[in-house]
Amino acid sequence: MAVDHEMVARVAGLARLKLAPADVAPLADELNKILGWIDQLQAVETGNIQPMTAVIPNSRPWREDEVTDGGIQDDVLANAPEAAHGFFAVPKVIE
Amino acid sequence: MTIFTDLTLLAMRDGLAARDFTARELVGAHVTAVEAARPLNAFIVETPEIALAAADAADAALANGSAGLLAGIPVGIKDLFCTKGVQTTAASAILKGFTPRYESTVTARLFDAGAAMLGKLNLDEFAMGSSNETSAFGPVISPWRALGSQAPLVPGGSSGGSSAAVAARLCAAATGTDTGGSIRQPAAFTGIAGIKPTYGRCSRWGIIAFASSLDQAGVMARTVADCALMLEAMAGYDPKDSTSLNAPVPAYAKALSGSLKGKRIGIPREYRMDGMDSAVDALWQQGIAWARDAGAEIVDVSLPHTGEALPTYYIVAPAEASSNLARYDGVRYGMRVAPDGGTLNDMYEATRAAGFGHEVKRRIMIGTYVLSAGYYDAYYLKAQKVRALIAQDFEHAWESCDLLLTPTAPTAAFGLGAKMADPIAMYLNDVFTVPASLAGLPAMSIPAGLDPDGLPLGLQIIGRPLDEQGVLNASYALEQAAGFVAAPTRWW
Numbered sequence: 001m002a003v004d005h006e007m008v009a010r011v012a013g014l015a016r017l018k019l020a021p022a023d024v025a026p027l028a029d030e031l032n033k034i035l036g037w038i039d040q041l042q043a044v045e046t047g048n049i050q051p052m053t054a055v056i057p058n059s060r061p062w063r064e065d066e067v068t069d070g071g072i073q074d075d076v077l078a079n080a081p082e083a084a085h086g087f088f089a090v091p092k093v094i095e
Numbered sequence: 096m097t098i099f100t101d102l103t104l105l106a107m108r109d110g111l112a113a114r115d116f117t118a119r120e121l122v123g124a125h126v127t128a129v130e131a132a133r134p135l136n137a138f139i140v141e142t143p144e145i146a147l148a149a150a151d152a153a154d155a156a157l158a159n160g161s162a163g164l165l166a167g168i169p170v171g172i173k174d175l176f177c178t179k180g181v182q183t184t185a186a187s188a189i190l191k192g193f194t195p196r197y198e199s200t201v202t203a204r205l206f207d208a209g210a211a212m213l214g215k216l217n218l219d220e221f222a223m224g225s226s227n228e229t230s231a232f233g234p235v236i237s238p239w240r241a242l243g244s245q246a247p248l249v250p251g252g253s254s255g256g257s258s259a260a261v262a263a264r265l266c267a268a269a270t271g272t273d274t275g276g277s278i279r280q281p282a283a284f285t286g287i288a289g290i291k292p293t294y295g296r297c298s299r300w301g302i303i304a305f306a307s308s309l310d311q312a313g314v315m316a317r318t319v320a321d322c323a324l325m326l327e328a329m330a331g332y333d334p335k336d337s338t339s340l341n342a343p344v345p346a347y348a349k350a351l352s353g354s355l356k357g358k359r360i361g362i363p364r365e366y367r368m369d370g371m372d373s374a375v376d377a378l379w380q381q382g383i384a385w386a387r388d389a390g391a392e393i394v395d396v397s398l399p400h401t402g403e404a405l406p407t408y409y410i411v412a413p414a415e416a417s418s419n420l421a422r423y424d425g426v427r428y429g430m431r432v433a434p435d436g437g438t439l440n441d442m443y444e445a446t447r448a449a450g451f452g453h454e455v456k457r458r459i460m461i462g463t464y465v466l467s468a469g470y471y472d473a474y475y476l477k478a479q480k481v482r483a484l485i486a487q488d489f490e491h492a493w494e495s496c497d498l499l500l501t502p503t504a505p506t507a508a509f510g511l512g513a514k515m516a517d518p519i520a521m522y523l524n525d526v527f528t529v530p531a532s533l534a535g536l537p538a539m540s541i542p543a544g545l546d547p548d549g550l551p552l553g554l555q556i557i558g559r560p561l562d563e564q565g566v567l568n569a570s571y572a573l574e575q576a577a578g579f580v581a582a583p584t585r586w587w
Contacts, residue, residue: 015417015463017456018444030518031460037519038406044481051479052486055294055308055535056560058340075196081431088426093439
């Protein structure tokens with residue numbers, strides 16, 4: 001399953017990574033080498049095997065449904081690159 | 096005169112308890128050592144004032160009998176653990192300046208036990224690497240050098256700041272995290288001990304996430320007993336981490352035993368690789384002999400899917416990373432790059448392009464690709480099935496043995512820059528450590544010998560889920576047999 005330049009650009013878009021045009025070809029080469037190596041897994045017989053969903057079997061603990069945290073707006077916003085009026089501020093999204 | 100920085104953690108604890116020296120003296124000596132070792136680039140942030148304040152608190156606690164398990168012990172914290180009021184970056188430019196308003200569960204436990212934090216330790220960016228060369232704060236240089244050489248070597252990764260700092264006697268112990276070998280491989284490269292406990296033993300709360308089904312915190316120190324004591328302080332159930340295991344934590348250090356009588360130690364035949372480094376192979380054979388001498392029965396076992404572990408890991412880990420790292424978008428914390436007149440999406444893309452380094456981008460791309468529509472079944476689902484087979488291999492092995500003994504890494508430390516051009520060659524460093532990570536098993540590396548260039552090599556012990564005590568005991572037995580005393584010669 002070779003990755004072409006168009007696929008690299010599409011995946012970069014999905015991952016929200018801006019790629020310079022000059023970066024696309026070398027990245028495609030790197031990804032193809034790594035994916036080519038990973039492809040050896042296709043040879044493993046996994047017919048009836050259930051995919052792993054829990055590393056160590058562990059039952060989900062129950063707890064009371066009560067408020068245990070909150071009221072820390074200043075803490076939440078303390079590291080924001082830009083905050084205004086108690087909110088995170090971002091470039092305008094509505095025309 | 097006592098050289099404080101050469102003491103083991105247990106000797107420090109005993110000396111403090113006997114009031115042979117004060118925590119202020121002990122921690123002060125380490126603060127000085129940290130300042131003198133800046134050429135190693137092991138620390139991203141030094142926190143001498145925090146360390147000395149903790150030392151004073153420890154001295155007071157020791158005087159009034161309220162001292163915790165680690166009172167006055169100088170430790171380093173990998174910069175993947177959020178520390179309240181101290182910059183936490185995961186060695187990424189995208190988090191430069193990020194100062195958490197909360198404390199990770201593991202560091203909170205260490206500080207409650209009285210540990211004195213000397214600073215935040217360098218690592219591979221977001222713990223993605225095996226040589227500590229992907230850090231946005233520059234590579235860590237190993238305190239070790241090959242015989243007759245001045246060439247800089249890597250300290251292993253991703254916990255390379257931790258391994259370098261402990262090996263260079265800058266701190267008694269350090270926290271590490273291990274996703275595919277990031278505690279054990281750097282421990283092996285620098286001649287120290289390191290344990291990755293069972294997945295879920297230590298809370299992940301407040302640890303910057305890389306691959307959530309694999310990430311596990313652990314300890315790096317110069318002896319097995321030191322690791323045992325610090326792990327005791329770190330481990331335990333935490334309701335804030337839904338994968339945390341609700342099981343009692345034994346007093347590991349007190350229960351340490353060097354006898355392997357009645358233990359069956361498995362030697363997995365698939366770990367014998369073609370073209371294996373002869374010094375690594377010889378040490379492995381020596382380790383088998385040591386285990387037998389300590390009373391163990393040696394058993395040949397098979398882990399048939401060992402060869403598929405690395406490619407499985409390089410699907411699962413990037414997939415989880417691409418999801419975890421989606422949060423770095425320039426909105427809530429960290430770097431923001433907003434092009435003039437650009438949209439919100441332009442901001443996301445520019446921020447992430449500027450903030451992430453090359454290896455991180457590469458893994459985000461792989462992860463996004465294997466999770467994308469049309470490829471999910473072929474890659475991610477397939478990998479999770481193979482992962483189940485790898486875990487089954489271990490379950491079958493436990494029918495005939497109690498522990499496994501393998502080399503930790505396929506080679507000794509390599510030169511700075513030697514493997515940066517070839518990602519797959521770099522990934523192969525973790526060939527012996529990744530299978531236990533995929534199965535969530537406790538595993539430890541101990542320093543066991545030197546290669547012909549005078550560089551340390553490690554042996555790995557893998558155990559059943561939650562059998563950290565068994566892993567520590569076997570490691571302790573091998574440590575005693577190996578009598579490893581080599582230390583790097585100071586050049587910095």
